[in-house]
Amino acid sequence: AQTVTQSQPEMSVQEAETVTLSCTYDTSESDYYLFWYKQPPSRQMILVIRQEAYKQQNATENRFSVNFQKAAKSFSLKISDSQLGDAAMYFCAYRSADSNYQLIWGAGTKLIIKP
């Protein structure tokens, strides 16, 4: 069975600096998708970025980028120029490319932004 591990329960960063959140996963599959979701205090789950395993190029969305290392089964999220609005819980999730619809979630990392 697939598992997703986020080893950092909490991270803090100074406003305007860069922070990297870690995520590792375990799978025997070769085709899958990876996601980072953000959950601010409002509780809503918001998609930040996604990565297809078959793509070698790392995904980027404005200030958010990933470092996808398929062989190492690592999928870290880098947030550049951190802003106060980035404060939230961040969840990493895995989804198989087959007809299984489940997302497998990590336990989350709480990101604190220091003004």
Place this chain on the structure above:
Amino acid sequence: NAGVTQTPKFQVLKTGQSMTLQCAQDMNHNSMYWYRQDPGMGLRLIYYSASEGTTDKGEVPNGYNVSRLNKREFSLRLESAAPSQTSVYFCASSEGGKGHSNQPQHFGDGTRLSIL
């Protein structure tokens, strides 16, 4: 654009009471999901519906039932609430189906449920 709408947002129940959490989506998605979120843990899938007319158990289905009423609506029922079911419940929807695994799930705002 409402997206995924959950009702109620908050609820307090006594042990043994029953209730139904409602979820509706207006994105014409095929697949819908119910999760629970507990402190220090990621989301855990309770039930999902790959398409209208089908439902399947997820990771933690015990104590729950679901109904996919139509393509838009997917309800979650607690028949006899227990304190262990105190949690935040999220409904989500997605395109679903093979060829759509890269599509993200869209979430409602959650229901905070307390069982006394």
